Every structure is written in C-alpha cells, then in structure tokens.
Amino acid sequence: MYPLRLLDRSHFEKLVGIPEAIEGVEQAYRLFSRGEAGVFPVIVHQFEPGRREMDLKAGHLAGAGVFGMKMLGWCAENPARNLPPLAGLIIVMDVDRQQPLGILDGTPVTFLRTGAAGAIGARTFARKDSRTALIVGAGNQGRAQLLGLSFAMPQLETILVADILESQSARFVEEQQALYPRFKLQAVPFSGLSRATEESDLIITCTRSREFFLKKEWVSPGTHINAIGADMPGKQELEPALVASAKVFADSATQVVAKGECQHAAKLGLVPAERITEIGTVLEGMKPGRLSAEEITLFDATGMAIQDLMVAAMALNRAEKKGIGTVVHF
Template identity: 50%
Template structure:
C-alpha cells in the first residue's frame, strides 16, 4: 500500500499561480534542451472525426526525477447534451526513482495554465522588453490564460486590443479583463480594424482553433513578436506562411511544430526549412541566439509538450503536500 495525492482543478488553482507555472514550464524547456527530458510519440484516436476524440501525450524529465502522461478525451456533444465541458483529462506523475505514481492531477486546469505560461516564456525570451501594445486573437480560456501569462512577464503592456469571431464573446472578455487588470486598457477590434490593430501592436497572440490564416503577412510590422498558440494539430493555422519566412521562428519542439504546429504549412510549402526553426529551450539555455534587433519579427510556435503538463502537475503536487490540499488515496 502507498498513498497517492489527487488534485482537482480547484486544488491546482489553490497551490499554483501563473508565476509558478512560468517557472515550471521554463524548467521543462531547459531540461528538454539539455536532453534531460524527452517526449514520447503522441497517441491520438478519433472515434467520430471532430466529435469524439482522445489523445495521450507522455514524456520523461529525468532531470526532475519524473515521467508521466496526460490523457485527454473530447466529446463535442457534452455542452449541449450533458451540460458539461467538451474536454476532460488527467495528468499522472510518476517517480523515476521508485517507478511509483506520485499523484494524479486534473488535466484541463494544468493544460490551461501551462499553455498560458508557455506564451509568457516565449514572449519573455523573444519580444522587445518594452512592448506596450498587444493584439489578442481568440477569447476562449486560452485568451484569458495567455494574457495572464503575458502580463506577468511584460510589465510595460498597457493596451490590449481583442479580436474574436463572436462579438458578444469579445465584449464579455473586455469587460471581465478590464475589471481584473485595471491598469491595462482592453478594447474590442472589429474585422475591419484587425489589420490596423495588428500593425500597431508590439505583440500579437493568436489562440483560436482556426484552420486558415487570420493574420496576414502585411499585418505585421518590423519588431513584432507573435505567440502562435492555437495551431497544435495537423490542419490548423493562424498565420499566413509569409510571416514565418521572414521571421525568426522558435518552436517548443522542432519535430512537433513541423508536424502539427503553426510551422506545418510553411514547411510543407517549402517556405520555411525545419532546420531554420530554433527551439525555445536552446534560446533559454543560451545555446542559440533569440532576437538580435528591435526590427526583427519573432514567432514562438507553441504546440504543447507533455513535459509542461507533467512538471506543472509535479509542482502542484509538491505544494499541495505541504499545505495538505487535495485528497490522499491509499493504493
């Protein structure tokens, strides 16, 4: 018999802040760059295409003494038929030393915060530090997490313009975030204003499920940093490929961004060569240089690695143990 801690989403939010998640994700990227962490092939299966799906993402972080996985299930019927979220999942953290499970953590809360943290790490490493103006495209859970992460690492940000498909969602977003971050000016952007807003931004964040480019090549001025968050599956795309051909492109995992990230289309068309894509861990570790001038356009292509989930879940479990939060089950 041994005891194993189980944390639900509320437990995670009690013990992990965005600042914590940023620290955890940065560590995961660095361990990956130092070959003290690695990801295993993603297992994905569609029961009914685009309606019922599952995936298992797994990896190890020997440098942190752990390995594990995240399993996520998707059922598009859930909100309408059952009044529950479409996505659900779990993260399991295992010990390399003993081979035993260390704990089980709600997968959706971890995914949400670690993806917000990923954007923050990308912007901190690649955006101009005095960036003030942001364009956000996408007002879902990631639209919130990305801005929360960004505001942690970009203290000069004072204006965030928001674009989304559904005007009422944009309005609700602007109201909610204005109240949460009173020092920042949030405003809605119409599709007619999108180009101008993009051209007047220091940082662009895209986090939609789009399958076609929303940000065109001529929307992006020199010096812009783009966090390309949404594209994480074959077929997804948010940026016109030409942007990638003239930018410094940094992915979380080269192999993954070429296969299923924002880079997939540009690479397939031969506009971007995989060997020209840097990895964020190498930039953080100083193995390669990130931004070299204020005129450079930089893109961080974040597809999401199991390492981020596992290490963030580990941090949550450690903090929860100290505070005795969550549930202990006897296995």
C-alpha cells in the same frame, strides 16, 4: 500499496499560480535543451474532426525525477450539454520507484502551463518596449494568455482582443478588464484584424482555426507572434508566407513541424527544420533570440508533456507538504 494523491481543480488552484507555472515551464524547456528531459511522440485521434478529438502527451524529466502523461478529450457539443468542452487527466509517476505519485485534473494544468508558455515566449522574444498586444481568440486560452502576459509583460499598456464571434470578445473585455486594471482592454472587430495587427507589438493567436486568418502583409516589422492555437494536424492560424518571413522559435522543433503552426509552411518547403530554434536553447544561452528591433519573431508552441508534468509535479510536491488533495491507497 502506495498512496496516490488526487488533485482536482480547486486543490490545484490553491497550490500553483502563474508565477510558479512560468518557473516550472521555463525549467522544463531548459531541461529539454540540456537533454535532461524528453517527450514521446504525441498521440492524436480525431474521432470526428472538429467535433470529438483526443490527445495524449507523455514524457519524462530526469532532472525532476518524474515521468508521466496527460490525456485530454475535447467535444464541441459539450457546452450545449452544460459540460466542459475539454476534460482529462494527468498522471505523474516517480522515476526511481516507477510508481504513480498522483493524478491531477488536466484542464487547469493545461490552462496555466499554456499561459506560461505564451508568457515565456513574449518575455524571451518580444521587444522590451512593446506597448500593445493583440489576442486573437477570446476563449479560455485567451484568458490564460492574458494572465501570463500580466505577469511576464507588465510594461504592456493596451490589450486588443478579437474573436470571430464578436460577442465573445466583448464579453471577454468586460469580464477581464476588472481583473487587470493596469491594462486598457479593448475589443476589436475580427473584420478589422488588419488594423489591429499593424498597431500591435505582440500578437497572440489562440483559436481553434483550421484556416489562416493572419496575413503576412498586416504584420509590422519588429512584431513578436505567439502561435498557440495550432496543436493538431489541420489546425492553422498564420499565412505560411508570414511563418516563412519570421525568425521561428518553437517549444519542440519535431512537434511544431508535425502538428504546430509550422506544419503548413514546412509542407510547402518554406521552413526547413534547421531554421527552427527551440526556446530552451535560447533560455540556456546556447542560441541567440531576437537580434534586432525590426525582425518579426514567431514562437510556435504546441505544448509538451514535460510542461504539464513539471507544473503537476510542483503541485503534488506542495500538496504533500500542505496536506492538500485526496489520498487513496492503490
């Protein structure tokens, strides 16, 4: 018998916020570059493409003494049924004893660690004088990205928000403006994306698109792009020529070529793997990041199990100290 701690959304939200998530995800990226963490091949299964999909990410973090996995399911019809579209679980296990330590609701961890990934990408690669950011995709991930930016890029002034459903971006701005009084939030029409793009120093794409909507000609020199949405075969947000013209960074080079934004440019032979630099190597000072104010930089993030595991392990650690969560004996 061993104790197994369960953390639901409300438990998790009491334990880890965006600053801690950023710290954890940065640590995961660094350990990965140092060879002290690894990810296993991601398993993706599309029961009905664009309607019912699952993915399973697993990995290990020698540095933190944990390993485990996250399994998420996504169903497009769920909101109409009054159910969350995305649901799943994270299991954290202990390397030494090879036993489960805890189980967490996978969605709040995913929300926070993806917001953290965007924040780290922006902080590492965007120009320090960035003033205007554009978020394309006014859904939950748009919220996570804004939360990340608010912590990592306080110098921003204007946040433009676009969504293919204009009611979504309007609602997003109305709801989120109150949370971030420091920023000026503004909904922009999806049809006017070219102008919004030109004005932006930082662009974050976080949609479920399967066709690119961001064209190379719209993006000004010096822009940094966080490509967050494409994380499965078939998903796409950027014109391949834009990817090819940018200096490309990734969470995992293997993953982004297989199923991130880079999958398309790679298939066309436009982005050879040796042109993709992993963010951990930049954070560790092993490789350079942005070299000039004119470069277009791109951070392609597909999400790695070690991000989830690091954030989940932090939460479990704190939960144990504070006596938070439901403990069952297995």
